[in-house]
Amino acid sequence: MKLEDKLFLVRFQPDKTSHLHIVEGDICLKQCKEKPCTFFCPAKVYEWHDTEERIQTAYEGCLECGTCWIGCPYDNIDWSHPRGGFGVMYKFG
Ligand code: SF4
Ligand code: SF4
Structure with missing residues (x-):
């Protein structure tokens, strides 16, 4: 199964x-x-x-993968x- 197909199975309850x-545009x-x-964000x-x-x-x-904590070179x-x-x-994924 391709990543895109797996992501299609993920469900969200957005706040x-x-x-x-973004801290400083x-x-x-x-x-x-x-x-x-x-x-770097898998969810674009x-x-x-x-x-x-x-x-x-x-x-x-957001998939809550945590990459944001380390991915931005300017924090x-x-x-x-x-x-x-x-x-x-993730229960459907
Ligand atoms: S935690 Fe950051 S990188 Fe990961 S899915 Fe959410 S927004 Fe994208
Ligand atoms: S990676 Fe660059 S463009 Fe993205 S939030 Fe950080 S500073 Fe802004």
């Missing part, structure tokens, strides 16, 4: 507010050329928006686990 935030814009968050939560010149986040699809992602009862549910 109303995000559990992850200017760092993404001016210092971080490679923008590794746009490819982070996407660079050319027009708005900022990282957009789709927190609802510019404020990530915590979602509140209890919210987030990813």
Whole structure:
């Protein structure tokens, strides 16, 4: 089974507010050329928006893999686990 097919089986209970935030948008814009968050996240939560010149986040699809804690070279992602009862549910995966 391909990874994409496995991810399709994962279910989510998204909270109303995000559990992850970009700390300083200017760092993404001016210092971080490679923008590794746009490819280290397996759920593609982070996407660079050319027009708005900022990282957009789709927190609802976060797989809670924890890569955010170590992946950003500028320590510019404020990530915590979602509140209890919210987030990813792996029982179908
Ligand atoms: S890796 Fe970090 S600093 Fe770079 S674009 Fe993503 S959030 Fe911004
Ligand atoms: S914890 Fe993992 S799945 Fe969630 S946003 Fe970070 S890299 Fe993506």
